[in-house]
Amino acid sequence: MARPDLHDRIASLRKLRVAQDRVRVRRTVTRRDGVRVEVDGRWLVECCSNDYLGLSQQFQVTTALQDAAGRDGVGAGASALVSGYHAAHVALEHELADWLQAPAALLFGNGFLANLAVQQALLGEEGDACVQDRFNHASLLDASRLAGCRLRRYPHGDAEGAIRQLRNVPEGAAMLATDAVFSMDGDIAPLRALALVARVQKALLYVDDAHGIGVRGPNGRGSVAEARLGVEEVPLQVISLGKALGGYGAAVVGDAALIQHLAETARPYLHSTALPPALAAASSEAIRQARRDDWRREKLAGLIERFRTRASAAGLDLMASDTPIQPVLCGADAQALAWSAALEESGYWVPAIRPPTVPEGKARLRVTLSALHSPEEIDGLVDALVRAREPQLQAADVA
Template identity: 75%
Template sequence: MSRPDLSERVGALRKLRSAQDRLRERRTIARRDGARVEVDGRWLTAFCSNDYLGLSQQFRVVNALADAATRGGVGAGASPLVCGHHAVHEALEREVADWLGYPRALLFGSGYLANLAVQQALLLEEGDVCVQDRLNHASLLDATRLAGCRLRRYPHADPEGAIRQLRSAAEGAAMLVTDGVFSMEGDVAPLRALSLAARVQKALFYVDDAHGVGVRGPDGRGSVAEARLGLEEVPLQLVTLDKAMGGYGAVVVGQDALIQHLAETAHPYVYTTALPPAVAAASLEGVRLARKEHWRRANLGDLVTRFRNRAQAAGLQLTLSDSPIQALACGEDAQALAWSAALEQAGYLVTAIRPPSVPEGKARLRITLSAMHAPGEVDALVDALARTRDALAVRTAAAEPAGLEG
């Protein structure tokens, strides 16, 4: 039996993706100015960024980065347990833990690494199981596979389905894992019901609130706080610093013993260089601004309401979401690409999302709103969406074969 040629495999897979309208192209951002970006020599208004509070370009965040780099350089120098854990890392961990009301926090290079770390360090033995929402982020699913434990998935936002899966795998340690705000749908997990399911089934409840903290809940403390849950119900929670906070990295907050275990044993923490201190300084300033500048959340909420009201009046079909993530269903992959291309011609950058990021037949536009957007920009986007829908409908009708007579 001959060994497969990997180059041939790669070529065949690319041809398959091309036939399925699933080739992915990086767009190069030459410059940014608020919500506007320069791409291929044209200025477009971006409605696809996760910079929900508009902090990534805020002058205090930028100055914190520059000042820290001037004083202490760029790289951390080593992994955290060697000599890479700096005072600003410590300050950032303490700030996030204090904000969310948790005793301790641990800083990671990204949310992906943090999710890998949590499961790899805790789900260790044969028979352990991780029960997850079917629409969880890919990093949560990849983490289960890396941990080598069993993966059980329940229907989206279905606490009873979660209980059934936990009951069916009762012999090992269990973790119940969900996004707080789902990144492709924009809806919020039924956290109170899920926390009850975890408690009844003696499973550790872990919430990835990458798209919730900074945006939702009292003082922006996220979907967990919004559901009136805390340390007892949610012993571990993920916060990313590269979305609402405008920086980079991620923090896991949780029970002291759990965080200490992660710091001592989690490979994505132990065996990688610490986040650059200057980046941590910028993220720390972003967290402080997100905590106290409540007007940013208020403005964002007004824009979300405005967008949904005008979209409904225009007859646009959106998923149920009161978050900055607004999904417009397109169905087939080619249709989503056509929507995105038409909007770009009209001056808007809105990315088409296709499988495997979403289920088969569920391609969509993932429209995201930011506190940087002006009301007039939101109104103009809705008008452009309505025009695009009508133009594509005419094009589709013209392409359909005429019916047979007689």
Template identity: 70%
Template structure:
């Protein structure tokens, strides 16, 4: 029997995506200036970045990057275990561990690689199980599949569901994994109850707090600290450097034995070139600013309140989120695409999020706020969304009449 032709397969798959309205296109940013982006020659106010604290272009962060690059060059030249581990990497790991209150940290090139590293290094047997929230980030779900363990998923934020899944898989090692802040919903995991479940079921609790560290809790220490938990309850935690900290890469913090095991056995750590030292220097500067500049989180709190109050007044359907991620539910994909396009015509860049990134029927505008936004810009966005909604509804009514 002849093998399938891969070109024919991908052409067929693209036709399906076209029919479903799910073609993704890249937008090329010509220039960034704070929250403004130049796209196709137009200056737009961006409400889709994860630069929550506004650190990606902050002077001290950029200066640290430039200074380190001038001394150390553009790259690390090797993996951490050969000759790529620089003193700047070491300083960054120590700063992150100290900030989050953990004994030790390990630096990775991305959050995706870090999540894969953790599960591959700890769940290597077919009898092992990983129990995850149904809305966890794709990197966590993919990591379980690549690790070769059994993946079990529980309903969103349902600690009792997590308990049931762990009870039904009593043999083998077990991990219970959740996002801290969920990237598409903006809500926060019930970490205290999940920690209790993990303890009762002898599972290791791992929290991916990519969207929480820097933003949530006192001094921005994230969801784990905000829940009053630490290394005893959450032995491993992930923090990315590319969201609230404005840079690139990720750090896993944990107890000494677990981090040492990752450093010695995790394939995504061992077999990849280390992050450039200059990038580590930039992230180190960003961490120090995130710890020091409390006004950034205070400004975010003010902007979140302004956006939610404005949306409430206009009858916009927001999801229950107290974080800088403020999703506006639109339902079907054609509506969310029309709203996003209309907003862009009004000078705002807001991402339309569609399945399979979110569940069917849950398409949304994912509005994200930054400490660099002004209250006036947030209010202007609410007004623009309201006008866009009215335009889309009017056009639909005309189409219904004409039909």
């Protein structure tokens, strides 16, 4: 039997990516100061970070990190169930549970691990199924495949589609899983409608609020709280420590019995080194800042409104989003790359997002805003977007 040569395979795949304008390139940040970053020797205004509240460099947060690292060291040393569960982890889990008004929380290294843990630990029997929004994050979709349960997908944001898919699961446990804020479009899932669907169909509603926590809801408690839902309706939600909270890691928050089951059986939890305690200490401080500083959310909301008002007036193709994620549709992959390059020439860093991350023909610039941006930087970004679009408009006029 002649086996394929893997080097030949990857060379062929890369050639295809080059032809389709879909090569991804890592850029090196050498220095960072607020929303200004030095990339390839040039300072740019960063409009592509998930640091929505500007907490990743906040003085008290970084001081908490440094103090804890000096006291506890760099790493946890082991998995949580061996000897890696430190006092800083306990404090962070309690802080999260108190903030989100839930019985319990469990820390993970990142959201990918958390989503895999939940589905592997809860959907392990024959006939079990996970019903998901078609635009869910890759970690939710991949988790179903790795867990071995049946994956059924419904049209984006369509609660009636979700109930149709759940009705097609005649036996076995069922989970209804959705992003709360969709990471590429910036829109919001219909959580109240989905909660009703889950209750009627006796499915567990699981919400990934990576991009909503800290930004939405009372005291930044996220999309579930904003929808006036609690643990009874949403027994489990995953939140990110690495977006609005500015750090790294994730947590599953919710029903105490389910959280205990995850802590005792979830393979990504059992077989991973625990989150560094210094990062846990920094995240606890970030949560205190996020809970208290409503001004960060208020300023961010004002910047979002300013961007949308000016961009809409300029005729830019926006999507229906009132979140910090503000996609500007470009269409063709080459067009998105050209716009991104033009923005960089103007001093703004906004990478092009292309398939397969987004659907074919829907390449875009994924603008993300932070409370650290100034109104003048928002105005300058819109002006730069208008200039970037001019060659496309001129070509259309000639045609």
